[in-house]
Amino acid sequence: MNKTMSLMFASLALSSSVSVAALVTPNPPALNAKGYVLMDYQSGAIIVGGNQNAALAPASLTKLMTAYVVGKEIENGRTSWDSQVSVSENAWSVKFPDSSKMFIKPGDNVTVADLLRGLIVQSGNDAAVALAEHVAGTESGFVALMNQWAANLGMNSTQFINAHGLDGQGIHTTPHDMAILMRKIIEDVPEVYKIYSEKRFVWADIKQYNRNRLLWDNSLDVDGGKTGYTSEAGYSLVSSATQGQMRLISVVMGAPSTQTRVEASRQLLNYGFRFYETDQLAVADESEATIRVWKGENANLDVGFDHDVFATYLRGNSRGVAKQTEIYAPLIAPVKQGDIIGNVTWSVGNDEIASEPLIAMSNVEQGSIFKRAWDTVVLWFKSMFSDAKGLWES
Structure with a gap:
């Protein structure tokens, strides 16, 4: 030998x-969406998946990566929560008609913290561009950072073309990649993740509410997530919830309505908590x-x-x-x-x-x-x- x-x-x-006794478990829920996945946060295990590797338009789920990159820049000391950002013409809210925005104006001086709230709570496309220009000088430079981070995190089926997620040639991701990203946000930039639990934010005397309706769901302890919608992408929702020591991440992409994406996410999370458990082995x-x-x-x-x-x-x-x-x-x-x-x-x-x-x-x-x-x-x-x-x- x-x-x-x-x-x-x-x-x-x-x-x-x-x-080990044989356990009988109901089939996972059948969801009306282009793709979906349920991941355990601690182990990274995929509990449920349907078209989880399908290339889909991310819409405003893109802003998860925008916020992640900004969070890493804060962590690395290249900007701070209190840094003042001068809003450019490119980031002006009027340049985003019929889409979500924070309602910032050219010449406004806004802190990174407020722009992150405008990005996450209000899903502001204008906030996305302002943050991108602040971090990298140009939005295109920031997009290069987004794609570099995607590669570093193992998001091998993702490509971003802008900081906000509006449809365009070449933009795509997968439900599995979005689950990877949400997991890293929770793990790597927890102070940024806290913002995802905020239900409302006021800017320019306009109160806007977080579009993640699961934050108001008393049957689940959802503490964060991000919605997305474009005509190409359909209705999408990434959410995370806890039950005891267990945390799950659900991703639903390409649902036909806001109510469907919420109900599909609820079904995924309830299924995981009811029939699975996560233990620390070492x-x-x-x-x-x-x-x-x-x-x-x-x-x-x-x-x-x-x-x-x-x-x-x-x-x-x-x-x-x-x-x-x-x-x-x-x-x-x-x-x-x-x-x-x-x-x-x-x-x-x-x-x-x-x-x-x-x-x-x-x-x-x-x-x-x-x-x-x-x-x-x-x-x-x-x-x-x-x-x-x-x-x-x-």
Whole structure:
């Protein structure tokens, strides 16, 4: 047997005395929309999907990326919530007839914070252009940033052509990409995400209400989302809601009416909360196991994960979760912190629910000449009996 083989050394049921009973779950709701998806925020698992990778016009869902980019610029110190933005002719509200706007005028000095509220709560196309010009000098320069961020986030089927989402040649995204984006907004720019829960905003003595009707739904704890509509896109809605420790993200695109997009989103969220659960399987930077290192200054090494690990599965299956750990053995020094040295897989019955690489939690430098020589001899002798179970980790 090759000494660099992968070695299975643990297969532990979290509750070995319990067998996984067959669970009967209703089919997901059938929705009247061009595409939709339901994602768990913690695990990133897709619970429900219909045409989730279809290329569709995003309409004002585009403003999710506009707000994300501005949030990252604030985080990086290139602008601030209090920065004053001088409104240009290009951003003037009269240039957007028959579309949503904040009603800013050329020469107005508006803070980034107010423009973000105009963008998110009022869905202002004018606010989108003003923010774009503030961040990048021109809207086209800002669009380049939007597309760079889309690529960085793994939104591989998305292309933006403007900061507001009005229809045009080449603009497209998918329900799955929009779920990825909403997840990153919640995770990366939480102060921006808080604005999505605001129900109203007043500018120029005009009070406008958030178009996400689910914010008023007492049956769900929806704390954010974004609507979109154009004649090409239809009616769309991205929403996020919590129940206990669980958070879900729903995306409905291309519904035939405002009421349909709301009802479809409600059905998705209710289905996910009722029939699924999400548990934390591992904690970042905690030791998952201690393994043997050969020819090193230290003989033992703690291994674990560089991020929290979550899994989403049918409600009621948590007692049947099993874990299997694989170590790539034998492990020879030097080992650098962050090196991948194995893998852990969790499953329920025959279904894999999560799989994550195991990484070294510290460095192990090469040992002395004597230590390396001694371990070489020991490994040679062990290789002669390599069929023995548990050989390499002892």
